[in-house]
Amino acid sequence: MRSLSWFLLFTATNAYRVTEYSEERCTHKGLSFHHLADTKSCHGLDVPVTSSILVKIDNFHDDQYQLNVYENDDCTGDIVGAISDLNGCMDLYSPDNNRMGRSVALTAIPDPGKERHSASENFEAGRTFNGNYLTGGGDLIAIPIARDNFRLVRASDRLDDGTYDNDAIETFYAGSLGELLSREDTDRLTALKSQAWDEWLLNQNDSFFNERLFFQSGL
Known part of the structure; x- marks a missing residue:
């Protein structure tokens, strides 16, 4: 019974918080956000107005999943971006101004121990968004609330489904592209x-x- 309860809890886990932004490089105005609940759900992006997406780790179980960005609006076609167990920002237009991403979905990672902390080259996912070097290990995690600005949160402070119980998850001061x-x-x-x-x-x-x-x- 215990293993079944754990399985049901795990499969219902929300993984990653995805916020859409009106300007490139996750600047200007946050438009809407998504919690990706399972590997069967596809989330379409607001193509006419969204220029970039910010992906934030918001759940203890996020290292079990990879978030994929797809070229079509129904999570089909080529994967144009991917990120796993990292925070990061991805522009949805290529340098020649062609649309790259229209939808996002999760895939389970077969061997999380070998595939953690990875991102495709079109994700900006370095120290600007990931402050693991600040935590010194242990129970602390660094949640980005702006570029190069983090709030340290205890990983043990989380809800029953694994979601971290801190408003830093929902906070990000984007600023303007010109300022950046x-x-x-x-x-x-x-x-x-x-x-x-x-x-x-x-x-x-x-x-x-x-x-x-x-x-x-x-x-």
Whole structure:
């Protein structure tokens, strides 16, 4: 009886929270969201207005599933994006402005131990959205509430179906695309300046450092 109860609970689990955004890179306005309940459900996206989707882990059992993005609105055709046990953002248009994603669905992972923490290349799913390095392991998980901004939540604080019981799951401060691009330009410029300084130091010979020591010593 216990194993049957666990099976029924597991199969009813909501896996991942998917939010649709009106601008690329999950910016501007969140339009609607989906909880993907099982591997038999297909969720169509609002094609005329949605430009990107944000996928957030919201359930203890999410590592058992992969979320697929399909080219057609009925979860058929090519899989144009996939993510498993990660948070991430995917644009639904290709660089040449062709529509890529129209629906999403779950597939069960046969061997979760070998296939955890993976995402296709068109998902932005790096440290910007995944703060596992902040948790130090243990019972804490890092839930993204904005880019590079996380709230630490105890994994044990969850409902009977495994859903984490914290409003951080529903929170994401997207900002505008212009603000994001401006911030990234500033970060790139800062990195280039730092790299140029490091390269300049590496190219100096010992006499440069000897001269600095000479003048600092007053000899």
